[in-house]
Amino acid sequence: MRLLKPVEADSIRRPYAGQVFSLGPQGGSMRIHPFAFATLLLTVLSPAHAATHYLTIVNDDAVSALAIEATPHGSEVPSVLDTAGALQGGRAGQATVSFPSGVCVVTLRVTYADRGPLTITDWNVCRQSVIYLGQARRAGLRQLADASP
Structure with a gap:
């Protein structure tokens, strides 16, 4: 042939x-x-990581999230994400934010109106493009309960 x-x-x-x-x-x-x-x-x-990454934040918690900050892995400087105001609770509050190319792993800090802040460490926006704040908070509470004697 x-x-x-x-x-x-x-x-x-x-x-x-x-x-x-x-x-x-x-x-x-x-x-x-x-x-x-x-x-x-x-x-x-063409560079391998030339794409902008997007993260959709869904507030499936009962209370509103007032602000969300993101700190890229290896950095100490957080930046407030532009969510166009507070994210209303009950899945009604949703926002999509962008991260520049090269930023994949971030630490998110959520400030609520009626409770303490929620910190989500090492979230990979390149692999997981949607985050549910209520699910993350409940998972954190379960981890605290399992770790206590």
Whole structure:
């Protein structure tokens, strides 16, 4: 089975649609279609983590979340996430926030109106694009109950 077959010299100068590369009449030189070359070049040169990551925050808790801060892994400086105000409780309060490329693991700190803050450590926004605040708070309370003697 032969994958590459010799083609006429005309087709080397004017490749037809679908032809990616061809060999010359003697089979010695190879010509790559410009579109295929450009696609290959862009694929090789594009950075692996060039995408912006989005996190959807759902407040499935009973009380409103007043503010949410995010601290990227390895940083000490938190930034307040733009949730367009407080997130109302009962799944009605939802917001989608963006993180720049290269930021995947963050620590989230949620400030509530009627209770102490909730801290969620090492949340990977690249792998988990939705977080439920009520579920996270209940899981934290279970961990505290299991850890107490």
